[in-house]
Amino acid sequence: MRLNRDVYVGIFLLLICAVFINATFEIKAPLFGQMSSALWPRIILVSLTLLSILFLIRSLRLEKPEWEQKGSLKNWFRYYKNPIYCFGLFFLFLASLPYLGMLLAGVTFVFLMLSMLGGWAPKKLLLHASVAILFVGMMWSIFTFVLGVILPQGEIFLYM
Amino acid sequence: MIIENVLAASSELFTITTMMLMIAGVVAGLFAGAIPGFTMAMAVVLVLPFTFSMTPVQGLATMIGVYVGGLSGGLMSGILTGIPGTPSSIATTFDGFPMARSGRPGLALGIGVWSSFFGGTLSAIILILAGPQLARIGLEFQPWDFFALVVFALTVTASLAGDNMLKGLIAGLIGLLIATVGTDVIFGYPRFNFGTDALIQGFSFLPVLIGLFAFSRLLSDIRMPDAANRKLGDENTKAVAIEHRAAAIAVLKRWVNLVRSSMIGIFVGLLPAAGSTISNILAYDQAKKASKTPEEFGKGSIDGVIAPEAANNATAGGTLIVMMALGIPGDIITVVMLGALLIHDVIPSPSFIADEPVIAYSIFISFFLANFMMLFLQSFTLKGFLMVTKVRMYMLASIILFYCAVGVFALNNVAFDLWTLFIFGILGYVMRALNFPIVPIVLGAVLGQVAEQNLSQALAITTDLTPFFTRPWSLFFVILAVFSCLYPLYQKHKGAKRWADFYLPVFLAAIVPALALMDGWIRPTIGGVLLLTALILLVQRIRKNAPVHSASR
Numbered sequence: 269m270r271l272n273r274d275v276y277v278g279i280f281l282l283l284i285c286a287v288f289i290n291a292t293f294e295i296k297a298p299l300f301g302q303m304s305s306a307l308w309p310r311i312i313l314v315s316l317t318l319l320s321i322l323f324l325i326r327s328l329r330l331e332k333p334e335w336e337q338k339g340s341l342k343n344w345f346r347y348y349k350n351p352i353y354c355f356g357l358f359f360l361f362l363a364s365l366p367y368l369g370m371l372l373a374g375v376t377f378v379f380l381m382l383s384m385l386g387g388w389a390p391k392k393l394l395l396h397a398s399v400a401i402l403f404v405g406m407m408w409s410i411f412t413f414v415l416g417v418i419l420p421q422g423e424i425f426l427y428m
Numbered sequence: 429m430i431i432e433n434v435l436a437a438s439s440e441l442f443t444i445t446t447m448m449l450m451i452a453g454v455v456a457g458l459f460a461g462a463i464p465g466f467t468m469a470m471a472v473v474l475v476l477p478f479t480f481s482m483t484p485v486q487g488l489a490t491m492i493g494v495y496v497g498g499l500s501g502g503l504m505s506g507i508l509t510g511i512p513g514t515p516s517s518i519a520t521t522f523d524g525f526p527m528a529r530s531g532r533p534g535l536a537l538g539i540g541v542w543s544s545f546f547g548g549t550l551s552a553i554i555l556i557l558a559g560p561q562l563a564r565i566g567l568e569f570q571p572w573d574f575f576a577l578v579v580f581a582l583t584v585t586a587s588l589a590g591d592n593m594l595k596g597l598i599a600g601l602i603g604l605l606i607a608t609v610g611t612d613v614i615f616g617y618p619r620f621n622f623g624t625d626a627l628i629q630g631f632s633f634l635p636v637l638i639g640l641f642a643f644s645r646l647l648s649d650i651r652m653p654d655a656a657n658r659k660l661g662d663e664n665t666k667a668v669a670i671e672h673r674a675a676a677i678a679v680l681k682r683w684v685n686l687v688r689s690s691m692i693g694i695f696v697g698l699l700p701a702a703g704s705t706i707s708n709i710l711a712y713d714q715a716k717k718a719s720k721t722p723e724e725f726g727k728g729s730i731d732g733v734i735a736p737e738a739a740n741n742a743t744a745g746g747t748l749i750v751m752m753a754l755g756i757p758g759d760i761i762t763v764v765m766l767g768a769l770l771i772h773d774v775i776p777s778p779s780f781i782a783d784e785p786v787i788a789y790s791i792f793i794s795f796f797l798a799n800f801m802m803l804f805l806q807s808f809t810l811k812g813f814l815m816v817t818k819v820r821m822y823m824l825a826s827i828i829l830f831y832c833a834v835g836v837f838a839l840n841n842v843a844f845d846l847w848t849l850f851i852f853g854i855l856g857y858v859m860r861a862l863n864f865p866i867v868p869i870v871l872g873a874v875l876g877q878v879a880e881q882n883l884s885q886a887l888a889i890t891t892d893l894t895p896f897f898t899r900p901w902s903l904f905f906v907i908l909a910v911f912s913c914l915y916p917l918y919q920k921h922k923g924a925k926r927w928a929d930f931y932l933p934v935f936l937a938a939i940v941p942a943l944a945l946m947d948g949w950i951r952p953t954i955g956g957v958l959l960l961t962a963l964i965l966l967v968q969r970i971r972k973n974a975p976v977h978s979a980s981r
Contacts, residue, residue, distance in 0.1 A: 277862055288620065296617045303884040305612040305619060312608065316601040323594055350656060351647040351857060358829065362846050370834065378830050385656050385822035403827045407834055415481045417838040
């Protein structure tokens with residue numbers, strides 16, 4: 269048995285299938301002789317389970333790629349550094365949205381993302397701040413005033 | 429009736445606001461198509477939130493503008509920099525770039541623009557003529573047929589993943605599973621909400637789509653620090669004047685190639701999930717095979733530019749025909765258009781053209797019109813494109829990510845949609861990183877409810893499963909689904925294993941029973957012709973193989 273990335277994916281898929289198959293037993297049964305609400309998900313899940321088993325078997329036969337053998341957690345983090353930072357920043361943006369509102373949270377998010385990806389040199393910071401204020405402000409204005417969308421205002425502005 | 433519908437649609441379409449919106453859409457599409465790494469599909473996805481406050485006609489006309497602009501925009505960067513702006517312009521670079529480098533960039537651009545225009549216009553005419561006819565065929569469809577069509581759409585999408593067919597099928601099933609989360613479409617019972625109230629309504633379609641497609645794509649583009657800091661285009665690219673007159677004459681002189689390539693484009697567009705990425709390469713290959721001077725291909729051949737550009741624009745007509753006639757999206761762009769229709773409470777189905785003639789004919793006319801707009805606006809956007817190429821990728825990605833969030837929030841004014849975007853952004857990114865194709869997940873998520881509704885209706889009529897194999901259309905799609913599953917194997921073993929020689933004749937013979945069962949005389953006759961073709965091919969292949977095997981013995 270050779271453990272490689274696809275083997276973990278196959279096992280993960282099977283676990284997901286198990287959780288969802290178990291959850292289908294909690295779906296309410298219909299009152300009359302119609303198709304059960306659980307039937308269609310079960311058809312999907314049984315097919316997915318079978319394909320996942322096939323995928324797992326195929327993955328076990330594969331050799332572990334060289335780049336995977338050399339991989340360490342540190343290398344992995346370095347490889348996916350940018351997306352991880354972006355997801356982290358987006359998470360913070362969403363978490364701060366109820367408090368800061370779309371405009372302020374948006375400017376902060378775009379500024380931090382630009383600087384994280386583009387660098388922290390003073391000249392660049394100025395550029396990033398201008399881009400963030402200009403574009404976020406523009407989009408916020410279009411959605412608020414032109415399209416009439418009520419974007420989150422933010423709790424801190426409610427007390428002002 | 430047709431004239432009434434055209435007039436009614438025209439009165440809604442030919443307003444200053446709608447025309448301005450269409451022009452803005454075409455310009456946005458041209459830019460999006462021209463920027464390498466920023467696909468037109470992403471542009472159509474991102475334009476969608478702006479259409480919420482528009483009327484359905486305005487919204488769809490704008491999106492069609494983006495679609496047509498995006499298909500043509502890719503040729504700018506492809507010809508001037510050698511880097512195709514979109515996958516649909518890959519083959520354009522084969523001859524367009526050498527032609528530009530040999531001192532004829534204006535002519536190369538002109539040929540690309542005019543080929544796109546003629547291809548798109550031809551496709552628009554076919555759309556107008558064939559759409560209502562195909563919709564009539566669609567009215568023959570019963571629940572079994574629709575269910576089989578969805579299965580075929582998913583298998584053919586998965587089969588395009590090539591060696592990763594298994595991953596494609598798994599991705600399609602994951603998409604179907606995503607569509608089951610929330611309230612069941614038949615009885616309204618909650619499913620897979622795992623005790624949370626937020627999941628009772630299920631996932632909104634657009635946050636899922638934008639997360640899986642746009643969000644994950646942007647993060648893939650900026651993964652490498654070098655790529656994130658790179659400018660969007662080549663700084664040395666210079667503005668050139670498009671040689672319209674010479675190009676139009678050159679294209680019209682090669683009308684056989686133009687018509688053939690457009691037809692290939694339309695045909696590929698009719699196939700679920702195939703799209704312009706495939707049609708441009710297929711048309712290029714056919715043009716080269718049919719050419720009297722194939723050795724000139726790759727060195728700046730005019731036919732080498734005409735074929736891919738005519739084909740990729742013509743594909744749009746094919747995909748729109750299927751979406752409008754059957755209510756089944758063929759590619760990611762028509763998935764978004766379907767979403768736009770659903771937002772405005774318009775449900776595409778075989779009766780769509782009859783039920784919503786104004787919207788349907790607006791789509792026809794706007795597609796036709798967008799091609800003219802593209803022709804006119806291409807020269808202006810060329811200068812803008814050169815300016816946009818100076819922007820760095822990370823700047824574009826950061827701004828678009830924020831825009832995705834605002835656009836998704838604007839859909840329902842629900843914060844949960846933003847978390848949906850985030851979760852599916854991660855899912856899409858991880859799946860891309862693990863080499864799972866994204867399109868099957870998106871199609872599965874969109875078609876899941878259609879499949880379930882039709883399966884439920886079929887089982888309500890009878891619990892007998894034989895209609896799936898005895899009804900002509902259902903049988904037709906089941907056979908296509910089976911052969912599409914075998915297609916990657918055929919591709920792999922073609923020319924190497926003997927059985928692969930018989931794939932095509934067996935496939936043709938297999939669909940004959942379904943065609944023979946259909947009403948009227950045209951389709952059974954087509955079935956007869958296919959059977960004859962299959963027999964001829966079979967005999968040819970047997971003869972071809974016979975001496976090889978006797979010699980090896």
